[in-house]
Amino acid sequence: MPHTLSSSRPEPICGMDTWMPVPARILAIEQENFNTWTFTTRFVAEEIRKIYRFAPGQFNMLYVPGVGEAAFSLSSDPAEPETLAHTVRRVGSVTRALERFKPGGLIGLRGPFGHGWPMELMRDRHVVIVAGGIGIAPLRPVLYTLLHNPDYCKRLVLLYGCRTPADRVYASELEDWENNDAIEVLVTVDNADSEWNGPVGVVTNLLRRIKVDAKNTIVLVCGPKVLNRVAAWSFLQLHVPPDQVFVSLERNMNCGFARCGHCQLGGKFVCSDGPVFRFSDIADIFAKEDI
Amino acid sequence: MTDANTPPHAFFLPRSGLEDLFQILQSDGYQVLGPTVVNDTVMIRPLESIAQLPQGVSDRQDGGFYRLVDGDPELSFEFVVGPNGPKNYLFPAKLKLLEFHVGNERFELDAGQPDVPKYAFLGVRPCELAAVKVQDRVFGVAEPGMFRCESETWYTLARRQALFIAVNCTRPAGTCFCASWGTGPRATEGFDLALTELRGGFIVEVGSDRGQAIVGRLPTREPTVSELELAELKLERAAEQMGRRLETGDVKELLDHDLEHPEWDKVAQRCLSCGNCTMVCPTCFCCTVEDSTYLADENITRTRYWESCFTHQFSYLTSGPERATIRGRYRHWLRHKLSTWWDQFDMSGCVGCGRCITWCPVGIDLTEEIPRFREGGHAKAENTTQSRGT
Numbered sequence: 001m002p003h004t005l006s007s008s009r010p011e012p013i014c015g016m017d018t019w020m021p022v023p024a025r026i027l028a029i030e031q032e033n034f035n036t037w038t039f040t041t042r043f044v045a046e047e048i049r050k051i052y053r054f055a056p057g058q059f060n061m062l063y064v065p066g067v068g069e070a071a072f073s074l075s076s077d078p079a080e081p082e083t084l085a086h087t088v089r090r091v092g093s094v095t096r097a098l099e100r101f102k103p104g105g106l107i108g109l110r111g112p113f114g115h116g117w118p119m120e121l122m123r124d125r126h127v128v129i130v131a132g133g134i135g136i137a138p139l140r141p142v143l144y145t146l147l148h149n150p151d152y153c154k155r156l157v158l159l160y161g162c163r164t165p166a167d168r169v170y171a172s173e174l175e176d177w178e179n180n181d182a183i184e185v186l187v188t189v190d191n192a193d194s195e196w197n198g199p200v201g202v203v204t205n206l207l208r209r210i211k212v213d214a215k216n217t218i219v220l221v222c223g224p225k226v227l228n229r230v231a232a233w234s235f236l237q238l239h240v241p242p243d244q245v246f247v248s249l250e251r252n253m254n255c256g257f258a259r260c261g262h263c264q265l266g267g268k269f270v271c272s273d274g275p276v277f278r279f280s281d282i283a284d285i286f287a288k289e290d291i
Numbered sequence: 292m293t294d295a296n297t298p299p300h301a302f303f304l305p306r307s308g309l310e311d312l313f314q315i316l317q318s319d320g321y322q323v324l325g326p327t328v329v330n331d332t333v334m335i336r337p338l339e340s341i342a343q344l345p346q347g348v349s350d351r352q353d354g355g356f357y358r359l360v361d362g363d364p365e366l367s368f369e370f371v372v373g374p375n376g377p378k379n380y381l382f383p384a385k386l387k388l389l390e391f392h393v394g395n396e397r398f399e400l401d402a403g404q405p406d407v408p409k410y411a412f413l414g415v416r417p418c419e420l421a422a423v424k425v426q427d428r429v430f431g432v433a434e435p436g437m438f439r440c441e442s443e444t445w446y447t448l449a450r451r452q453a454l455f456i457a458v459n460c461t462r463p464a465g466t467c468f469c470a471s472w473g474t475g476p477r478a479t480e481g482f483d484l485a486l487t488e489l490r491g492g493f494i495v496e497v498g499s500d501r502g503q504a505i506v507g508r509l510p511t512r513e514p515t516v517s518e519l520e521l522a523e524l525k526l527e528r529a530a531e532q533m534g535r536r537l538e539t540g541d542v543k544e545l546l547d548h549d550l551e552h553p554e555w556d557k558v559a560q561r562c563l564s565c566g567n568c569t570m571v572c573p574t575c576f577c578c579t580v581e582d583s584t585y586l587a588d589e590n591i592t593r594t595r596y597w598e599s600c601f602t603h604q605f606s607y608l609t610s611g612p613e614r615a616t617i618r619g620r621y622r623h624w625l626r627h628k629l630s631t632w633w634d635q636f637d638m639s640g641c642v643g644c645g646r647c648i649t650w651c652p653v654g655i656d657l658t659e660e661i662p663r664f665r666e667g668g669h670a671k672a673e674n675t676t677q678s679r680g681t
Binding site for chain 2 (some may be wrong): 019020024043045065066067068069090092106108121224225247251252254255258259260261262264266267268269284285288289290291
């Protein structure tokens with residue numbers, strides 16, 4: 001079994017002092033849409049490149065020297081851990097500072113942190129991935145892994161929703177996947193333009209277009225808070241067992257290793273208990289506000 | 292040490308021996324930290340002599356109330372905890388973690404290991420020892436002397452070197468409720484020496500080899516039976532005289548059961564969200580690491596500051612703060628102390644020191660709040676109310 005399909009969890013490589021980022025070079029910057037870029041990076045030190053591994057759904061703290069850090073999902077192929085991609089939407093000081101970088105720039109990384117998607121549970125199951133907007137980023141490593149191993153799961157479905165066609169990230173890959181027999185891809189947008197001939201509406205509307213073998217399905221959800229809730233509930237209504245629904249959550253991680261307290265969701269540390277949670281483990285607080 | 296003679300259970304140190312103890316600590320290279328009066332408040336500070344101890348000083352504490360009053364002129368420890376404690380030294384409110392600059396291919400560290408003083412905490416209270424044990428767990432100390440967390444360099448070193456000379460509490464304050472948690476008024480673990488103050492001197496208990504070695508150099512004698520009995524009596528009475536009481540048995544289930552209990556709204560109307568309770572709490576560990584750069588030399592410093600869950604930025608995401616209301620923030624804090632701490636660390640996050648009651652500017656008192664959660668509430672009809680306005 002390839003490493004990324006096992007349940008083992010790679011530990012952070014940042015060494016003795018977890019607050020010291022490890023330097024990495026930006027190899028390429030690819031614009032995904034009007035406010036989102038994918039940064040491909042590589043650790044400067046070869047010995048770090050050799051030992052760094054990550055599981056789909058884990059995240060790194062990306063560090064801009066002198067500006068600060070923010071948490072970003074790893075969005076590249078775990079089978080190629082020497083180059084690491086993070087898809088970054090411009091929202092705050094760190095992402096704005098990242099935007100000013102050019103290929104060759106030196107940034108820092110700490111990670112990988114957290115628990116990722118349950119790859120081991122996907123064997124011989126139906127896997128339905130629901131992503132909204134940039135929420136597809138932490139799911140792309142799952143897609144790469146399952147597409148490398150097309151016989152691993154029984155069926156692979158990607159339901160992807162965006163505000164407009166221009167909001168889509170990984171647009172060219174989405175097209176490739178649409179032509180790939182190993183995966184069924186359905187993309188919907190809230191607001192269509194004249195060129196769009198796909199579905200319009202919220203992503204859960206796409207559920208009508210697929211038939212789900214509920215007891216045998218693993219559901220992976222990542223998107224804005226509202227999408228997470230509606231998607232999770234929709235699958236529960238279709239009788240997917242609550243311990244087969246997984247959601248990746250967002251909080252403002254500062255340390256990454258359950259020390260700083262910022263990312264608490266009830267009693268959970270999203271950075272280390274998550275960011276991917278089994279629905280049944282957080283059912284009591286999942287839809288609570290202010291928690 | 293002769294192993295034929297097991298060391299006696301307790302010693303008696305005459306009051307004059309406090310000076311000897313202080314000398315020993317200093318000559319052993321310890322920085323002595325102990326209580327002293329600062330701005331009409333008993334604070335833990337570096338001490339140069341035992342004359343700085345608040346002799347003849349007592350305190351009155353209540354919800355939102357702290358005053359020093361004249362006490363028994365012959366006693367040096369007739370007060371209890373002030374706003375600060377060992378946490379301020381083991382886990383400082385502001386700590387430089389790293390200083391480095393960006394080299395061509397790497398981040399070049401400019402500063403080596405921190406120079407952590409050898410602290411001797413003199414007069415540390417049993418609830419403080421309990422709080423150190425809580426923070427040990429938070430910072431990754433699985434067992435005494437076993438530190439697994441490599442990121443906590445300062446805590447690890449400071450904690451390993453620190454000497455704890457406890458003073459048992461013979462007079463609790465009005466906000467104390469350590470007896471409810473079993474964390475006081477007598478220290479049972481985590482100390483090197485534990486003193487119980489009597490008029491003429493101290494009953495001394497030994498809690499470690501380091502403590503034993505120090506006792507061997509002190510002018511102690513065997514305590515008399517009446518001295519031992521008096522100390523026992525004082526500690527028993529202290530337990531009875533606790534100013535506050537908390538029924539702890541069901542408190543986790545109580546706060547897990549009804550997240551929408553109407554009492555959260557009521558307490559939120561009084562809470563100012565000032566964060567005082569988190570700043571004086573001996574177990575609160577939340578923090579933020581920030582970068583700063585010098586314009587002159589491009590050096591980068593990463594500094595860790597205490598953070599409070601009562602601020603907006605604590606839970607800030609680009610969509611706004613996750614806990615936007617005072618109700619949500621107070622609920623998070625109280626549930627963390629009394630409920631979710633168990634989920635995270637398998638122990639209580641509260642030790643009963645009463646500081647959050649004393650230093651709350653409006654006197655919110657968790658020992659008064661908890662019984663209100665036992666009364667009324669939505670019971671089974673939960674999940675019906677959603678978030679409210681600020």
